[in-house]
Amino acid sequence: MRTFQVPFEREFEDKIFFGVLTLRQFVIIAAFIATPVVLSLFARSLILFVTLVPMSILLGLAIAFVKIKGDTLTKYFRRIISFYTSQRTFLYRRRK
Incomplete structure (x- = not known):
């Protein structure tokens, strides 16, 4: 019988692009470069x-990768x- 590993995080994002970037990260980086x-x-x-260009990149x-207390910077x-x-x-x- 096959077993599959299920992530414990509720808001798990699949790493689609190049095996390291999620769709959200890829879109943010592409927009800030373009x-x-x-x-x-x-x-x-x-x-x-x-x-x-360097400031935008x-x-x-930062917006794509920085996490504060487990949340993304945008959230x-x-x-x-x-x-x-x-x-x-x-x-x-009232005070008693």
């Missing part, structure tokens, strides 16, 4: 290309934004 390249081609500026790599920022923008209920208690 955007400054296309913008600098339209602007035709070497200085713009040299400054935008570093930002894309972490989404939770921070929802915390500060959501309505809060304050309960006041």
Whole structure:
């Protein structure tokens, strides 16, 4: 009888691209590399290309790979934004 290993994580992502990248990571990296390249081609500026591309690649790599407390960076920022923008209920208690 065959046995299959089941991951314990609920939010498990399959590594599709090159055996190391998930679909989300691949799309983020591709977008952060393609955007400054296309913008600098339209602007035709070497200085713009040299400054935008490395910064964009570093930002894309950080968003794709950095995890804080087990959550991806995008999910972490989404939770921070929802915390500060959501309505809060304050309960006041009288002292006895």
